[in-house]
Amino acid sequence: MENVLSILFSLSLFYVSVTSRVKGYVAVLRFQGLILSVLVLLPFLKNFSIFGIILPITLLLVKVILIPSYINKIILDLDIKRVIEPTIQQIVFLLLVIATMIVIFISSSVIAQSTELNVIPFASGFSAIAIGIYIIIFRKKLIVHVCGFLVLENGIFLFGTAVASELPMMIELGVLLDVFVVVFLMGIALNKIRSTFEGFEVTDLGRLKD
Amino acid sequence: MNSLLNSDNILFTSAFAIQFISIAFLFIKDQHKALFAANTVLLIGLTLGLFSTISSALFSSAEISLQSIFFNFIRLDELGTFFLFIIQLVAIPTTIYNFSYLSHYIEENRSIKSFVIFYVLLLISTQFIVIANQAILFLVSWEIMSITGYLGMMLEKEKEEVQKGSFYYFAASHVLIFILYIMFFLLHQQTGSWFFSDYHLSFSTGIVVPIIFILSFIGFGIKAGFMPFHFWLPQAHPIAPTVLSAFLSGVIIKMGIYGILRTYLFIKPVPEWAGWFILIVSIISAIFGVWYALAQHDIKRLLAYHSIENIGIIGIGIGIGFIGSANNLPAVEVLGFGGALLHTLNHAIFKSLLFIGSGVVYQNLGTRNIELMGGIVHRAKYIAILFLIGSVAISGVPPFNGFISEFIIYTGFFKTANELKNFYPILMLMFVVGLAFVGGLAVACFTKVNSIMFLGSERKAVKHFYTSIYDYISLGIFALLCIVIGFYPQPFVGIVNKVIVSNFVSSHPSSALINIDWLFFTIIFSIIALGIFFLFLLKGKLEKKFGKRTSPAWGCGYENINPRMQYTASSFADELNEISKSVLVYHKKVEVSNTAFPLPSKFESHSNDFVDSKIVLPSYKFLSFLVMKIKFLSQTDIRYYIGFILIIITIYSLIAFLW
Structure with a gap:
């Protein structure tokens, strides 16, 4: 079951690398959040406990509802153009993503021979980290950077579940809070940036350099 | 305690x-x-x-x-x-x-x-x-x-x-x-x-x-x-x-x-x-x-x-x-x-x-x-x-x-x-x-x-x-x-x-x-110390007896001595400084007019520190030259820095993987 979910997660990464609409990114974030919530919920279906349910519910709340709707709100409020502005062609980006994922999946299976880990969640998480960074590098819009950062964070989450069987719940919750605060601050910053700069592209921020 | x-x-x-x-x-x-x-x-x-x-x-x-x-x-x-x-x-x-x-x-x-x-x-x-x-x-x-x-x-x-x-x-x-x-x-x-x-x-x-x-x-x-x-x-x-x-x-x-x-x-x-x-x-x-x-x-x-x-x-x-x-x-x-x-x-x-x-x-x-x-x-x-x-x-x-x-x-x-x-x-x-x-x-x-x-x-x-x-x-x-x-x-x-x-x-x-x-x-x-003290006493006594003769400082027989005619610090030490000129980085600049009617002449001397002028400052210059060579890495755009991070992570992972 974990493997199926991880593969679904990986497929969403392909979608995120070809879509040219900001809405698409938000939808992927929702989808990934849902997968992660289910993934965390799985162990607790076997032996149910009231504390075990806290993490999936919070995850669902933050990653599926709060953050995506907040980003949508920012897009509406600030009237950001709905298309992303890639710096390289989408097909090249896709090929880069595929190449990276191949390398990661193969090397993960090699690593798995010597250590105890779930190959597919591990490799999917790792890929998400790489692709989150790629999104930040190859896209110009600040709001897309936020999405890239969130993809990266999802990757770390998945990666964590694959490596250690269970991270302590408090740490997971803490990370969630961090991410939420970061996104929140980003929204505030974007609002402030609008009053100074015309666009929402990182190249504009280069003018801030001393 | x-x-x-x-x-x-x-x-x-x-x-x-x-x-x-x-x-x-x-x-x-x-x-x-x-x-x-x-x-x-x-x-x-x-x-x-x-x-x-x-x-x-x-x-x-x-x-x-x-x-x-x-x-x-x-x-x-x-x-x-x-x-x-x-x-x-x-x-x-x-x-x-x-x-x-x-x-x-x-x-x-x-x-x-x-x-x-x-x-x-x-x-x-x-x-x-x-x-x-x-x-x-x-x-x-x-x-x-x-x-x-x-x-x-x-x-x-x-x-x-x-x-x-x-x-x-x-x-x-x-x-x-x-x-x-x-x-x-x-x-x-x-x-x-x-x-x-x-x-x-x-x-x-x-x-x-x-x-x-x-x-x-x-x-x-x-x-x-x-x-x-x-x-x-x-x-x-x-x-x-x-x-x-x-x-x-x-x-x-x-x-x-x-x-x-x-x-x-x-x-x-x-x-x-x-x-x-x-x-x-x-x-x-x-x-x-x-x-x-x-x-x-x-x-x-x-x-x-x-x-x-x-x-x-x-x-x-x-x-x-x-x-x-x-x-x-x-x-x-x-x-x-x-x-x-x-x-x-x-x-x-x-x-x-x-x-x-x-x-x-x-x-x-x-x-x-x-x-x-x-x-x-x-x-x-x-x-x-x-x-x-x-x-x-x-x-x-x-x-x-x-x-x-x-x-x-x-x-x-x-x-x-x-x-x-x-x-x-x-x-x-x-x-x-x-x-x-x-x-x-x-x-x-x-x-x-x-x-x-x-x-x-x-x-x-x-x-x-x-x-x-x-x-x-x-x-x-x-x-x-x-x-x-x-x-x-x-x-x-x-x-x-x-x-x-x-x-x-x-x-x-x-x-x-x-x-x-x-x-x-x-x-x-x-x-x-006592000897010097007694000499002073003797001097005082003799002065009382024969009076004290005063003349301009370092007059050397000149009548109208002026302050510019005195020994200067650089003339005092000149001989000794000449010996170790290269190590002391000792420069002298003399400008004497060679015209029919005398023009103002100039003299300047100063010493730089050997280590400072020959080792520290040149190596600083070399270092800043090297640093300027890699200045192109300093970009205005944050995306480059994230790219650098990615490259470093990849290198680290490769090393960890192949170790």
Whole structure:
């Protein structure tokens, strides 16, 4: 079951690398959040406990509802153009993503021979980290950077579940809070940036350099 | 321990507390009152500290048992106490001079409160360095000392030379503390402890201990100003406020000596190459330090080079001590380290005297250039006499204190030659000649300083030469110490001997140091002094009888002598500077008109520092050139940085994967 979910997660990464609409990114974030919530919920279906349910519910709340709707709100409020502005062609980006994922999946299976880990969640998480960074590098819009950062964070989450069987719940919750605060601050910053700069592209921020 | 409330401990701790409290008095609004109150309280604290230091084990039978009060963080062993004594002894007259020095600034409507804060913190942190028994406390105190020294230097921060010179100091301190960190981490790694009392290493255990020794010599050597690392001294000393340059030259560079000696205690006995290494570096520092000094026109820069010379002499003593330690000769050890320690004390005294003397002159004339001074003896007779005492003492001429410590070092040379036959006598003879050469050049240099500055007639018109009572008290205390140690060295030699016997010499301490017949010196010096006194009486009598004939200074038979016809500082030293032109980077520029009708002619001479102009600045330029080569990596766009992070992560993962 974990493997199926991880593969679904990986497929969403392909979608995120070809879509040219900001809405698409938000939808992927929702989808990934849902997968992660289910993934965390799985162990607790076997032996149910009231504390075990806290993490999936919070995850669902933050990653599926709060953050995506907040980003949508920012897009509406600030009237950001709905298309992303890639710096390289989408097909090249896709090929880069595929190449990276191949390398990661193969090397993960090699690593798995010597250590105890779930190959597919591990490799999917790792890929998400790489692709989150790629999104930040190859896209110009600040709001897309936020999405890239969130993809990266999802990757770390998945990666964590694959490596250690269970991270302590408090740490997971803490990370969630961090991410939420970061996104929140980003929204505030974007609002402030609008009053100074015309666009929402990182190249504009280069003018801030001393 | 039941000695927690021992009266000695209370005295010791309260001395520090009172020094610290003096900062609070700066909240008084009127600057004059604030300065007076803070300085007085600081003086009380320092005096109490000096009393408590003198009442410690080193000086009397009573003991301060602070060992366990601060969880073993503080220890008053003999070496530390000796340096504590030096610090407090020098700090008291220097602080007295503060009264008059800073009131000049207050009259110019400048704020001096921040300077006083830095000065107090500097004093306290310096005292903490020598009593610290823990590496972290030591390093933190060291850093506070460096930074407050830097901040204090910025008193006249609007001047460009101040910014430049203090940056030299700051950069050198920065490099130094970095080296010290490595050194103490290595010590910690070797012993597993941060406490000095646990550091007992031996050279035979491997490569780490020699590395520790070299690092300590470089790190502490930068602070002390040994020759290849001295370049910051002549830049920083001239621009520092006089109070600070006196303390800097008198005490803070001695912290380097303290560090070297402290490290020696961790790793003793040392092999012989260490002794030769220090000996050679020191003799180079001594010779070239004094030679550079001779070429300077800036009085404070000249004194800074003399500090390098004297650090060289101290280093020679340490080198002899190391050789004694390598060959297990307690007599040589005692003489070498004894000379070094006593010279540390002596140099702290007369160098502070000279700096404060030059500060008094600077305040009245507004220049540090010797070429513009002259005839001060007619304005302030006693300042000239006090400065002369310091000059004689620093030149190592009897009957003052410089002679005593240099005499011990000379004795150390002969003792080494005597004990270690073989090829040693010839080598030692070379060092003796080198040290004698240094002494000769020092005499030449201070003849120049005294004659050009104080004698002759005024080159620059001075309306009013103002001296305050504080100047005389402060200079007087220093001069008195010079005379006392010169005429009656027994107690000081005894103290130094106690330090060495308890800490340095491992077995069968020798009494070579106290066996010298010091009483002879007292008698001979007294006879000389009496002789001079009677000559003066005779002179007075003869003058009364035959009258006094006066003529213009250095008139040499000319009728209308004017100040420009006098000897100048550069003409005085020209012959000697010509010899070592290339090393001194000594430039002369003469412009003489060769036309039918004379045009204005010009003469210029100045000396740059070899290490500074040929090594430090070019390597800095090379470094900045290299840095500019990779400047393209500095982009405005954050995406590039994330790309760099990705590349690094990939490389790391690859390495981890393939390992």
